Amino acid sequence: MGKIFCIMGKSGTGKDTILRELLANERLGLKKIIPYTTRPIRTGEVEGDEYHFCDRARMEELIASGTVIEKRTYDTMHGKWDYFTVDDGQVDLESSNYALIGTLPVYTSLCSYYSKSQVVPIYIEIDDGLRLSRALGRERKQSNPKYEEMCRRFLSDAMDFSEENLKVAGIETRFMNDNLKRCLGRITSYVEQNL
Numbered sequence: 001m002g003k004i005f006c007i008m009g010k011s012g013t014g015k016d017t018i019l020r021e022l023l024a025n026e027r028l029g030l031k032k033i034i035p036y037t038t039r040p041i042r043t044g045e046v047e048g049d050e051y052h053f054c055d056r057a058r059m060e061e062l063i064a065s066g067t068v069i070e071k072r073t074y075d076t077m078h079g080k081w082d083y084f085t086v087d088d089g090q091v092d093l094e095s096s097n098y099a100l101i102g103t104l105p106v107y108t109s110l111c112s113y114y115s116k117s118q119v120v121p122i123y124i125e126i127d128d129g130l131r132l133s134r135a136l137g138r139e140r141k142q143s144n145p146k147y148e149e150m151c152r153r154f155l156s157d158a159m160d161f162s163e164e165n166l167k168v169a170g171i172e173t174r175f176m177n178d179n180l181k182r183c184l185g186r187i188t189s190y191v192e193q194n195l
Contacts, residue, residue, distance in 0.1 A: 001093050001094070001118060002092075002093035002094070002095065002096050002097045002098065002118070003093075003097045003098070003118055003119070003120050003194060003195060004033070004091070004093070004097075004098045004099070004100070004110055004114065004118060004119045004120070005022070005030065005097070005098065005099040005100075005120050005122055005191055005194075006099075006100060006101075006102045006106060006107045006110060006119055006120065006121055006122065007019055007022075007099060007100065007101045007102070007122045007124065008101070008102055008103060008104065008106075008107060008121060008122065008123050008124070008161075008171075009123060009124035009125060009126075009161070009177075010125075010126075010128075010131060010154075010157035010158075010160075010161050011131065011135050011150075011153050011154060011157055012126065012130075012131035012132065012133075012134035012135040012138070012154075013124040013125060013126045013131060013177055014124060014126065014134075014177045014180060014183070015101045015124055016050070016101065017180065018122075018124065018177070018180075018183070018184060018187060019032070019099055019100075019101055021184050022099055022184075022187070022188070022191065023099060025188060027192075028097070028188070028191055028192070028195070029096070029097060030097050030098060030099045030191070031090075031096050031097070031098050031099075032098070032099060032100065033085070033090055033091060033098050033099070033100035034048060034049070034050070034051065034052055034090065034100075035051055035052070035083060035084065035085050035086075035100065035101075035102075035106075036051060036052045036053075036054055036059070036062070036082075036083070036084050036085070036086055037051045037052075037053060037054075037081065037082060037083045037084075038053075038054060038055060038056055038059055038080075038081055038082040039053075039076075039081035039082075039083075040053075040078075041053050042142060043141065043142050043143045044141075051083075052086075056082070059071075059082055059084065062084075062086055062088075067086050067087045067088060068084050068085070068086055068087075069084075069085040069086065069087055069109055069110065069113045070084060070085050070105060070106055070109030070110070070113075071083070071084035071085075072084070072103065072105055072106075074156075076149050076152065076153075077146065077148040077149040077152055078146060078149060085100075085102075085106060085109070085110070087113075093114065093118060097195060103160060104160065104161065104165055104166070104169045104171075107119065107121055107169060107171075108169055120191075120194045121169070121170075121171050121173070122173075122175065122187055122190065122191075123166070123171045123173065123174050123175065124174075124175050124177050124183070124187075125174050125175065125176050125177065126176070126177045126178065127178070130178075131154075132154060135150050135153075135154060136150065173190065175187050175190075
């Protein structure tokens with residue numbers, strides 16, 4: 001049976017970069033699970049690459065169809081944004097292994113939907129000062145920067161990924177991303193051990 005590697009961490013920890021590198025590693029053979037969102041597309045994003053972008057009406061259709069595995073709604077500075085994972089045929093654990101970026105609720109929902117033995121957590125950490133600097137740099141590149149939302153998300157991460165929540169979710173292995181090459185090497189070995 002295949003595995004799903006759920007990459008988690010606070011904003012600005014390098015999750016997107018690490019996911020890209022893992023997917024590019026042909027030896028690992030991982031496929032990407034693309035989640036859905038109702039938030040506006042950002043500059044540089046492409047539909048179906050990082051997310052499937054949809055409106056709330058389409059989200060409600062998917063919920064009614066019974067294919068939504070998990071859903072989170074964030075009350076942002078710019079309105080309510082939904083993020084959700086859909087059983088839309090992307091995943092076939094009989095033939096492949098997968099990776100996605102998620103949160104602790106995503107991880108626990110995937111464990112419930114598939115099985116805990118098939119979902120492997122990869123939790124990435126970094127110094128909060130560096131994390132904030134990265135988030136600010138990313139936001140500055142947007143055509144319409146949303147600094148208030150960036151700050152809300154930064155503060156929210158402290159609660160969402162609290163030590164208590166990590167313990168409840170059973171997250172024990174952590175990867176410090178203070179050096180991307182070294183961190184990626186450790187994660188790659190960890191994935192290989194869990195395939």
